[in-house]
Amino acid sequence: MNGFEKRRLQKMQQIKQTAFSLFSKFGVQKVSIQDIAKKANVSQVTIYNYFGSKDELLIESLKEYLEEQLSLFLEVVDSKKPFQKKIHQLFEMKIDAAKSFSPALVESLFMESGPMAELIQHYSEDKMFPQLLRLLDEGREQGIITRKISTETLLFLLNSMTAAVQQHPQLFSTEEKTKEISMEMLHFFFYGVMGREIEKD
Numbered sequence: 306m307n308g309f310e311k312r313r314l315q316k317m318q319q320i321k322q323t324a325f326s327l328f329s330k331f332g333v334q335k336v337s338i339q340d341i342a343k344k345a346n347v348s349q350v351t352i353y354n355y356f357g358s359k360d361e362l363l364i365e366s367l368k369e370y371l372e373e374q375l376s377l378f379l380e381v382v383d384s385k386k387p388f389q390k391k392i393h394q395l396f397e398m399k400i401d402a403a404k405s406f407s408p409a410l411v412e413s414l415f416m417e418s419g420p421m422a423e424l425i426q427h428y429s430e431d432k433m434f435p436q437l438l439r440l441l442d443e444g445r446e447q448g449i450i451t452r453k454i455s456t457e458t459l460l461f462l463l464n465s466m467t468a469a470v471q472q473h474p475q476l477f478s479t480e481e482k483t484k485e486i487s488m489e490m491l492h493f494f495f496y497g498v499m500g501r502e503i504e505k506d
Contacts, residue, residue, distance in 0.1 A: 325366035332410045371428045
């Protein structure tokens with residue numbers, strides 16, 4: 306790779322990261338190419354030359370974000386950590402992700418059909434879901450997760466709990482509060498309103 310190509314890829318990376326940061330904070334509709342160009346310190350022409358349109362830039366930046374999340378997810382799943390600590394870490398990752406997305410972006414990504422919805426569905430169903438099933442099977446094999454609760458119910462509970470974070474951001478206003486509530490939610494996931502304590506680090 307020559308110097309020109311390397312600089313080009315670095316600039317594209319900078320634009321994608323800047324765009325996704327703005328989309329996450331303000332939503333897609335409220336962010337313009339001009340906003341992205343100003344924040345990334347590039348010209349609008351450069352963005353159009355690299356990505357063609359705001360929609361294409363959104364798809365490329367979302368794809369990169371999903372790849373990063375998948376990589377982090379697999380790193381935890383494949384680690385030698387105890388099962389409960391894996392779940393705890395993944396749970397915190399989902400909370401952090403939910404907190405970082407504005408309601409407007411969530412609506413754009415999950416409530417509309419089209420290329421973005423298809424991309425998210427692809428990553429969720431084809432890449433993340435099989436690995437999550439593998440992790441849940443690990444918990445069952447170790448006797449940590451009861452076989453009386455179906456995988457569908459477990460996934461429903463996990464998704465419902467993390468979706469609630471998006472709806473009640475005031476509960477996660479500080480890092481200390483986030484850690485406290487995430488531990489309580491995790492305790493509820495494993496033991497309900499009764500049961501033994503979760504082991505702490």
